[in-house]
Amino acid sequence: MPTPEIRSSSVIDLNVLRFRLSSNLEEFPARSYFTRFADDDTPVDFELRCIDTDRDTVDVSSIRHLVDTTVRAKRFTKGYYRGPYFGDPVYLITRNREFYVFGRSLEKIVWPYFVKYLLSIYAAENSYLDLKAGGFVLPGGGTLLFGQTGGGKSVFLAQACMAGAQFLTNTHTLVKGDMAHAVPSAMRVRRDVCFGELIDRHGLPPHIEAGEYISSPDVLFEQPAVDAARIRNIVIVNSRPEAPSGFRRVDPSTAFSFLDQFGLGVTTYGLKDDLIAHFGYDLQRYAEHYKSMKEGLSRLCENARCFVSNIDMMDARVRASTLSVLSASGS
Secondary structure, X not given: OOOOOOOEEEEEEOXXXXXXXXXXXXXXXXXXXXXXXXXXXXXXXXXXXXXXXXXXXXXXXXXXXXXXXXXXXXXXXXXXXXXXXXXXOOEEEEXXXXXXXXXXXXXXXXXXXXHHXXXXXXXXXXXXXXXXXXXXXXXXXXXXXXXXXXXXXXXXXXXXXXXXXXXXXXXXXXXXXXXXXXXXXXXXXXXXXXXXXXXXXXXXXXXXXXXXXEEOHHHHHXXXXXXXXXXXXXXXXXXXXXXXXXXXXXXXXXXHHHHHHHOEHHHHOOOHHXXXXXXXXXXXXXXXXXXHHHHHHHXXXXXXXXXXXXOOOOOHHHHHHHHHHHHOOOO
């Protein structure tokens, strides 16, 4: 398939998987979402080619017959990407493990959609659980953080790491057995009581979205991140100042019910149509995979200590007490 000249290309290292991100732009803004890059000749699991139609003229009518017929591809042509992300029409053409995307401002779909999709199908192919979870590591093991958008996960993670915990992952985690594998990425933060001082101290640059700043976690927390950890704790962060505060254990079934909706990547990011398309619309394969995901999630909750948190991690005494609980030995 003829495409305009590729002017930039990087191999993105997401720890357990790698993909090539290419563009006809000399400097593709989507690259800023990532912090780890592999050598150019490193084998990759996927390739994503983003063709900006403002940089090179592309006759859309000449490629329209090649565009995927999936639900996602049809939504792309209407300018609807995923969740709150939308913009100009985008045209997606898939050839095995290569994805060609034509449109404007394509950085808007690389992180919000494609990273999530690639993680989802890689997990399906390699028996991982694809989770929306942050995480850090204490002497007793790893802690995974879950919660609703705006529920306080980033503040909990940042305060734990500034207090000495090792950073594991920001928003994505791949789990196999009892091991959590990080998905390295930049952290995007906004100026508030938690991150304002960090933005100023490190002179963080603004990011693509208005009001956001960006940094490598290694810079932000002044210590190297870790790639994997054995999972000891699950914390559902539910910061609600109007509700009674506390940090308490919950039973595995309660944790599972929440994580089923707010933790699994396929449900959290609305990828069920994409995943069944990946399985060739084979209902049996999709059902077996979804059953396997839920069984793995249930085992994860059964084998970890599960907590719900509604505390002020900015309070030094509360923070120290909470991290002590998470570090403590015993079941």
